[in-house]
Amino acid sequence: MNYQLIPKELRPVAEKVEAQQRISEGDALTLYGTNDLNALGMIANVVRERKNGNYATYIHNRYINYSNICILSCQFCAFAAKKRDSHAFEYAIDEIVQAVTDALPLGVTEVHMVGGLHPTLKKDWYLDLLKRLRALDPQLHIKAFTAIEARHLAQRVFKMPIRDTLEILRDAGLGSITGGGAEIFDPIVRDQICRGKETAAEWLDVHRTWHSMGGRSTCTMLYGHIETLAHRADHLRQLRQLQDETGGFTGFVPFAFEPAQSHGILAHIKRASAFEQLRNLAVSRIYLDNIDHLTAYWVSLGLPLAQVSLSYGVDDLHGTILEEKIFHMAGATTPQQQTIAALEHAIREAGREPAQRDSHYRHISPRCSATAPVSAPAELACA
Secondary structure, eight states, X not given: OOGGGSOGGGHHHHHHHHTTOOOOHHHHHHHHHOOOHHHHHHHHHHHHHHHHTTEEEEEOEEEEEOBOBOSOOOTTOSSOBOTTSTTOOBOOHHHHHHHHHHXXXXXXXXXXXXXXXXXXXXXXXXXXXXXXXXHHOTTOEEEEOOHHHHHHIIIIISOSOHHHHHHHHHHHTOOBBOOTTOSOOOHHHHHHHSTTSOOHHHHHHHHHHHHHTTOOEEEEEEESSSOOHHHHHHXXXXXXXXXXXXXXXXXXXXXXXXXXXXXXXXXXOOOOOHHHHHHHHHHHHHHOTTOOEEBOOHXXXXXXXXXXXXTTTOOXXXXXXXXXXXXXXXXXXXXXXXXXXHHHHHHHHTTOEEEEBOTTSOBOOOSSOTTOOOOOOTTSOOO
């Protein structure tokens, strides 16, 4: 590392990183406080290269939202709906299975499936869905349900303890759970932006339980709303602490709040700048020393900025994706999908070597043409 390019206030942190020493929460705040983005990128890339060499990965996946009907009314969410709302939707199992069936010949290796906390879907509906998806292809990885969905299923649908519920879902075909619902862990922030949602401790406990069963998951952060930099650092601390305990997180996926369709206390917030998004990615890479992979969610950043982020600690560009709805209903203007060719081109232009990965970030051989996008009925929503 060229310390002449590192400002004096960041050199103690840079020295810790180069010596492979853990940085503190205070160090993270120091990093968040700098405006020297190039220095941050330089430090973050020391961690990236140490963990992942010059590779940057992507996954060939199919997103499915089975329904946006939800019992909650989170301030930041433009996706959720009540049954009476005009934008409410709910797809039949046959429709979902057909969408995945159509995607399989194109080589997708993962179906990523989340929805709202539906008030009336029954236990058998969820189990039948998983079993029918599993029957399509035993090699297809089913990544589904946020921690809050898992708690909803346990408490209101299956009426069983979390562990028992997760075991039943796993036996039906669930391969891993998603990282959504973490938002920001601070309780005061959560009370203002997602009152009624699970607490940080409850979110962490679902992942802890899943990891104790041998399962793996990703973790997330929703930033750029009313949280402070200290709240972000605390969020990262709690993720790192659980990873120390379980080792079950495969990757970290932060994304910026989309304010276009927000309401209430979030109505006048401006979207996080490109500078802020790159800074958050770099700080996350430096602080989360025990999570091997950092994903730039191009649906949120846009592919050009995601490409730039490969120089700020990022080693993964997420997936091909089709018709993402959660961020687009909130106002995102990015495309609905990317081809493998587009992702690989962006990676090569950034000076990295592309590699297709599986759901656990392991490099795999492609199962289809690199020019083929994921395709499915246009009316079926995915996110």
